[in-house]
Every structure is written in C-alpha cells, then in structure tokens.
Amino acid sequence: MPESKIHELRKFFDLDEYLTEEEKLIRDTIRDFVKKEILPYIGEWWLKGEFPKHLIPQMAELGLFGPTIPEKYGGAGLNYVAYGLMMEELEYGDSGIRSFCSVQSSLAMYSIFAFGSEEQKMKYLPEMAKGKLIGCFGLTEPNAGSDPASLETRCKKDGNEWIINGRKMWITNGTIGDLAVVWAKDEDERIQGFIIEKGTKGFSTREIKTKISLRASDTSELILDEVRVPESQRLPNTEGLKSALMPLNEARFGITWGCVGSAWACFEEAYNHSLVRVQFKKPIASFQITQQRLVDMFEKIWKAQLLVYHLGRMKDKGTARYIHVSLVKRNNTRMALEVAREARSLLGAYGITTEYHSMRHAANMDTVHTYEGTYEIHTLIVGRYLTGIDAIDR
Amino acid sequence: MKIIVLTKRVPDTGTPIKVKGDGSGLDLSSIPFVMNPYDEYALEAALKVKEKKGEGEIVLLAVGNDEYKETIRHGLAMGADRAKLIKVENPFVLDAIQVANLLLEEIKKEEPDAVFCGKKAVDDERSYVHAFIAQKMNYSYLYGAVNIDFGDDKLKIMKETERGLATFEVPFPCLISFDKCQFEARYPSLRGIMAAKKKPLEELEVQNIPENRVVSIKFEPPPPKKPGKIIDLPFPDNVKELVRLLKEEAKVL
Ligand SMILES: Cc1cc2nc3c(=O)[nH]c(=O)nc-3n(C[C@H](O)[C@H](O)[C@H](O)COP(=O)(O)OP(=O)(O)OC[C@H]3O[C@@H](n4cnc5c(N)ncnc54)[C@H](O)[C@@H]3O)c2cc1C
Numbered sequence: 001m002p003e004s005k006i007h008e009l010r011k012f013f014d015l016d017e018y019l020t021e022e023e024k025l026i027r028d029t030i031r032d033f034v035k036k037e038i039l040p041y042i043g044e045w046w047l048k049g050e051f052p053k054h055l056i057p058q059m060a061e062l063g064l065f066g067p068t069i070p071e072k073y074g075g076a077g078l079n080y081v082a083y084g085l086m087m088e089e090l091e092y093g094d095s096g097i098r099s100f101c102s103v104q105s106s107l108a109m110y111s112i113f114a115f116g117s118e119e120q121k122m123k124y125l126p127e128m129a130k131g132k133l134i135g136c137f138g139l140t141e142p143n144a145g146s147d148p149a150s151l152e153t154r155c156k157k158d159g160n161e162w163i164i165n166g167r168k169m170w171i172t173n174g175t176i177g178d179l180a181v182v183w184a185k186d187e188d189e190r191i192q193g194f195i196i197e198k199g200t201k202g203f204s205t206r207e208i209k210t211k212i213s214l215r216a217s218d219t220s221e222l223i224l225d226e227v228r229v230p231e232s233q234r235l236p237n238t239e240g241l242k243s244a245l246m247p248l249n250e251a252r253f254g255i256t257w258g259c260v261g262s263a264w265a266c267f268e269e270a271y272n273h274s275l276v277r278v279q280f281k282k283p284i285a286s287f288q289i290t291q292q293r294l295v296d297m298f299e300k301i302w303k304a305q306l307l308v309y310h311l312g313r314m315k316d317k318g319t320a321r322y323i324h325v326s327l328v329k330r331n332n333t334r335m336a337l338e339v340a341r342e343a344r345s346l347l348g349a350y351g352i353t354t355e356y357h358s359m360r361h362a363a364n365m366d367t368v369h370t371y372e373g374t375y376e377i378h379t380l381i382v383g384r385y386l387t388g389i390d391a392i393d394r
Numbered sequence: 395m396k397i398i399v400l401t402k403r404v405p406d407t408g409t410p411i412k413v414k415g416d417g418s419g420l421d422l423s424s425i426p427f428v429m430n431p432y433d434e435y436a437l438e439a440a441l442k443v444k445e446k447k448g449e450g451e452i453v454l455l456a457v458g459n460d461e462y463k464e465t466i467r468h469g470l471a472m473g474a475d476r477a478k479l480i481k482v483e484n485p486f487v488l489d490a491i492q493v494a495n496l497l498l499e500e501i502k503k504e505e506p507d508a509v510f511c512g513k514k515a516v517d518d519e520r521s522y523v524h525a526f527i528a529q530k531m532n533y534s535y536l537y538g539a540v541n542i543d544f545g546d547d548k549l550k551i552m553k554e555t556e557r558g559l560a561t562f563e564v565p566f567p568c569l570i571s572f573d574k575c576q577f578e579a580r581y582p583s584l585r586g587i588m589a590a591k592k593k594p595l596e597e598l599e600v601q602n603i604p605e606n607r608v609v610s611i612k613f614e615p616p617p618p619k620k621p622g623k624i625i626d627l628p629f630p631d632n633v634k635e636l637v638r639l640l641k642e643e644a645k646v647l
Contacts (some may be wrong), residue, residue, distance in 0.1 A: 007409065007424055007425070007426050008424040011424065021463070021464060021467055021591075022467075022587050022588060022590070022591055025464070025467055025582065025587045026584055026587050028468075029471075029584075029587065033581055058581075061580075061581075062581055063583045063585050063586075064584070067584050071585075076583075076585045076587075076588055078584060078588065082584075
C-alpha cells in the first residue's frame with residue numbers, strides 16, 4: 001500500500017498540473033534511471049568511497065551533461081525547470097551523483113560556454129556533453145574558501161604563454177577529470193580563468209580519501225607547479241572575480257532542487273517505516289509525536305518544492321536574481337539537512353546503516369550545506385540585500 | 395521499411411491496485427501509469443531493426459484517451475518517428491475485439507511491413523488482440539520473441555522454449571509479439587524528449603464504435619491472507635506446540 005500512497009503524497013499540491021509534458025517526461029525518465037541504476041548500489045559505492053565511473057557513458061547518452069546549453073555545442077536546450085527536475089531526481093539518488101553532474105554541466109561546461117572563445121567551445125563542449133571529457137572547477141584553495149577574492153594561485157604571462165602556480169582544494173571531479181577550469185590572479189591582481197588539460201606538465205591531483213560526507217564523489221586537491229599553457233587556454237571573455245562566481249549561481253540553482261529530491265528520499269523511507277514498525281503493539285505512526293514529525297517533514301519539503309518551482313519559472317523568464325538563488329539555497333540545504341536527520345532518527349537503529357538512505361543523505365547534506373557558499377555566507381548575501389549594509393566589507 | 399508498434403498505457407506494476415468500494419471498477423486515481431513494459435521491448439526491437447537497416451519509419455499506434463498522449467510522447471522520445479492515437483473516452487470498457495478492430499482499420503491504411511507489440515498488456519493480460527490482427531491481415535505471425543536480428547531483408551526472431559532457444563526466420567509482412575527480451579529498452583534521452591515535442595501525433599476521432607459485447611460486471615480484491623498464528627509459550631513448549639500444529643492442523647509433517 002505505501003507505494004501508491006507515496007505517489008499520492010508526491011502529488012499533494014498537484015505540481016504535475018503546472019508542468020509541461022516534456023518536463024514531466026524528463027523527470028520520470030531520470031526517476032526511472034535513478035531507481036534502476038543507482039539506488040540498488042549506491043550504499044556500496046558510498047561505503048567504498050567511489051564515484052560510479054561506469055555510469056558516465058549512460059549518463060551522457062541520457063543527456064545529463066550540459067542540458068541547458070544550445071544543441072550546437074552538444075546540449076539539449078532544456079529550460080531551467082526541466083533542469084531542476086533532473087537535479088531533484090538525481091539527488092533523490094545521492095548528492096555525489098548530482099554533484100558530478102552539477103560540476104560537469106553548471107561549473108565546467110558553463111564556464112567554457114559563457115567565457116570561452118568559439119574555438120574553445122567547439123573543442124571542448126561537444127566532447128564534454130558526450131562524457132568523453134570530464135571537467136572540474138577549481139576556485140577554492142587551502143587559504144581561500146568563503147573568501148575567494150583572497151585566492152593565492154598566480155598566473156604570469158610569458159610571451160604567448162602563461163605560467164600558473166598554486167593549489168586548489170576540495171575540487172569535485174578533480175582526479176577523474178580530464179580538464180580543469182582554474183582561476184588564478186595575474187600580475188595586475190585580476191582574476192583569470194584557464195582550461196588546463198590533464199597531463200599538462202606540472203599539473204597533478206591528489207584525491208581526498210578521508211571524507212565522511214559525499215563519499216560517492218571524487219574530491220581532490222589540484223597542484224599547479226610551474227604549469228605552462230598557451231594563451232589559447234585562457235578564457236578570453238571573463239571579467240575578474242564576478243566571472244568566477246557566475247557559474248556558481250548556475251550550480252546553486254541545481255542544488256536548490258537537488259535538496260528537495262534528497263529530502264523526499266529520506267521522508268519516504270521514514271514514512272514507510274513508521275507504518276510498519278510496531279512498538280508497544282502499534283505501528284509507531286500511531287503515536288502523536290511520530291505524526292507530528294512526519295507532518296513537519298512533509299510541510300518543510302513541500303514549501304521547498306514550491307519554492308524551487310517558482311524560482312525555476314522565474315529563471316526561465318530571466319527574472320531570478322542571485323539573491324533569490326541565495327535565499328533558496330540557504331533555505332533548502334537547511335531543510336534537507338533537518339529532514340535527513342529527522343528521518344534517520346525515525347528509523348531508529350536501522351537508520352544508521354547504508355541499507356537505508358537517510359544517514360547517507362544526512363552525511364552528504366553537510367557538504368551541500370557548506371559548498372557553493374556556506375549557509376552563513378548566503379545569510380550575509382541576503383542580509384546585505386535587506387539592509388543595504390555589507391557585513392563582510394573587507 | 396515501416397514498422398507499427400502497438401502501445402498501451404498501463405498502471406505501473408510496482409503499485410498495488412485498489413478496487414472501488416462498490417466493486418464497479420478499479421480506483422486508478424492516484425496510480426502512476428507507464429508504457430506497457432512488453433510494448434517497450436517491442437519498440438526497442440523496432441528501433442534496433444531501423445538502426446540496422448539504416449532507414450525506416452516507426453509509427454506508434456494506440457487506442458486511448460487524452461492521458462495516453464503522455465505514454466505516446468515517451469515512445470516518441472525513445473525514438474519512434476510519429477504516432478496515431480485512436481481517441482476513445484474510456485479505453486477501459488472496450489473489449490478485445492473492439493480494440494483489435496479499431497487498430498486493424500489504421501493498420502490497413504498504413505500498410506506497414508511489420509507490426510510489433512508486447513505479448514500481452516500487464517493490466518488486463520489480454521494476449522489475443524494481436525493474434526486477431528495477424529489473422530485478419532494474414533501476416534506471418536510469431537508470439538513471444540526474446541531477441542531479434544535483421545539481415546538480408548528478413549527478420550530473425552529468437553524465442554525461448556522449455557529446452558532452449560529457437561531461432562525463426564520471418565518474412566514480411568509480419569506481426570511479432572515480444573516477451574521480456576534479452577536486451578533492455580533504452581531510456582529516452584533528454585534530447586529525444588525535446589525532439590518528441592515536434593514529432594507528429596495524430597489524434598483520430600472515431601464515430602459510432604459498436605457496443606462492447608464483453609462487459610465487466612464486478613471487481614473484487616483477492617481475499618485477505620489469513621492471519622498468522624503466534625505461539626506465545628516459553629521455550630521448549632513453543633517448539634512442541636509448533637510441531638503439533640504442523641502435524642495436526644497444517645498436516646505438512
Ligand atoms: C565535498 C566538497 C566538494 C567541493 N567541491 C568544490 C569544487 O568543485 N570547486 C571549488 O572551487 N570548491 C569546492 N568545494 C569548496 C567549498 O566551496 C568550500 O568548502 C566553501 O566555499 C567554504 O569554504 P571553507 O571550506 O574554506 O570554509 P571557511 O570559509 O573557512 O568557513 C568556515 C566557517 O566559517 C564561516 N564563515 C566564513 N566567513 C564568514 C563570515 N564572513 N561571517 C560568518 N561566518 C563566516 C563559514 O560559514 C563556515 O561555517 C567543495 C567542498 C566540499 C566539502
């Protein structure tokens with residue numbers, strides 16, 4: 001019985017009525033893919049600390065890489081609501097899988113699409129859409145996290161070449177990536193972007209293996225030691241730090257939806273469990289406290305779901321600003337973190353294993369809450385908008 | 395080469411179905427629907443033949459209501475070229491011969507080289523609609539294919555038998571129904587989904603469908619399972635009691 005009830009709960013606010021046929025079909029296709037290809041194995045991959053690389057060709061075939069970029073460059077020309085739905089379904093599976101797609105599409109491909117030359121776009125984007133080339137995005141450094149303006153990686157012009165020196169930290173897809181979009185300061189203190197291919201002399205990576213969060217994802221350090229690249233590897237159309245931050249706004253949009261998917265996955269199993277788990281001779285769902293916990297989760301998820309839907313429609317109209325995205329990223333990561341922990345707790349001891357999903361999601365959500373601008377940083381961004389006062393005026 | 399793929403929309407088999415309180419029918423209000431999985435194999439087989447031949451047209455054909463369009467778009471997104479939907483208000487009341495007659499009329503107009511379909515629909519388990527069509531069209535006919543190959547302008551069809559695999563050569567025009575296959579049906583790609591929007595989906599209005607002769611009159615859920623018995627005795631009495639019950643009541647020992 002729970003299966004069909006879950007289906008009903010997911011339709012509670014009749015979102016389907018407000019989606020186009022294509023949007024629904026995209027959602028259902030990715031849902032099916034995640035159900036068959038990811039959910040049965042994700043617990044094992046997560047424990048092993050491995051991203052499932054074997055899925056890359058299938059994900060490319062589906063069109064998960066760069067779906068919003070024009071078809072000319074290998075994209076599918078999707079709108080943002082469809083892109084959001086896709087991210088929601090992927091993160092229903094695992095935040096690491098969604099992160100892989102976010103980084104490939106919204107960070108690496110988007111940077112090249114927005115700031116690259118026509119030659120760079122034609123050279124890299126179609127191959128990236130096909131999954132033949134995997135990209136990563138290196139902005140964060142050991143000494144520059146929330147404050148990327150303080151980054152220390154340097155680039156120096158030498159004839160028609162650039163020499164790059166520095167280190168990037170916490171880089172998703174860093175080791176499995178075939179290319180890195182790397183941000184560095186030039187001699188005029190201007191931030192420049194480069195496409196650095198794997199195998200370039202002086203460029204190496206080290207995977208961070210000790211994570212207790214986002215384990216089904218490759219997180220690495222990038223080491224740039226006297227790396228020499230020709231001018232043709234520099235992204236020509238950037239405007240300093242602003243450009244380095246723009247792709248993040250794209251990725252964050254996907255995160256806002258992804259959080260909803262993660263929360264649904266947790267809610268569904270906690271809900272099902274509460275109906276079949278009998279204690280004191282009754283299903284635990286019969287206790288008032290349990291009902292309140294379920295209703296709290298249900299309410300939080302639906303609020304977040306309606307918010308991302310509206311944000312998506314605004315983004316398609318071109319009226320979504322970065323402050324909208326910041327506010328929703330802040331709300332939805334906190335929501336997903338709370339729901340995952342509550343679901344875990346409702347599952348009792350069962351909830352601490354990888355046979356269930358909630359604890360894995362809860363652990364992942366700690367990353368999602370931190371990366372792409374921490375909860376506090378988004379608070380300050382919205383706070384600055386509200387008050388007109390910049391609390392982090394450096 | 396033109397292949398027609400017959401397509402039905404069915405409740406997702408993973409979902410338990412409720413019978414309406416008065417037994418007049420099924421409560422399908424909050425049930426997810428999908429393309430009949432066997433039809434999905436048939437469509438995948440048609441796509442394989444088209445890819446092998448390097449040309450061809452795949453036409454989806456269905457008898458259904460407005461909601462069927464969602465299922466048809468799924469098929470177009472997988473790669474079918476166009477679709478025809480024979481519109482009826484309530485597809486659930488049609489009997490098998492009515493459905494077959496409606497399909498037959500369009501198949502005659504289309505003059506395909508082959509008709510592919512699932513061996514049965516997973517909801518009403520009717521596996522005779524296509525047999526009727528094959529007979530009326532006087533097609534070469536094979537039931538329950540599990541794999542397919544195309545070469546020398548002929549279809550090679552594999553079927554599972556009790557003793558192993560049998561391969562048949564089937565000339566055109568033909569009707570092949572598909573079982574669960576040795577290959578998987580592809581996922582529609584996002585590009586395919588976007589392209590499906592532009593593919594033609596023709597909606598055909600039918601006038602005066604003859605009365606259905608076979609009419610469902612009552613639905614009942616399966617009888618509830620008898621509750622289990624808990625032997626609430628301390629060890630070793632509980633084991634003794636269990637053995638006694640297995641011997642005397644269940645009579646299995
Ligand atoms: C798994 C994972 C993957 C990642 N992938 C990538 C990637 O692909 N590319 C990339 O470039 N980066 C990546 N990151 C890095 C991520 O973006 C940073 O971790 C994030 O920006 C925060 O920086 P930090 O970790 O240095 O924390 P810090 O900036 O040191 O912050 C520590 C704490 O201080 C708080 N804080 C900082 N400044 C203020 C302030 N002014 N007021 C109030 N509180 C403040 C923060 O909110 C936080 O709670 C990834 C991180 C993780 C964990």
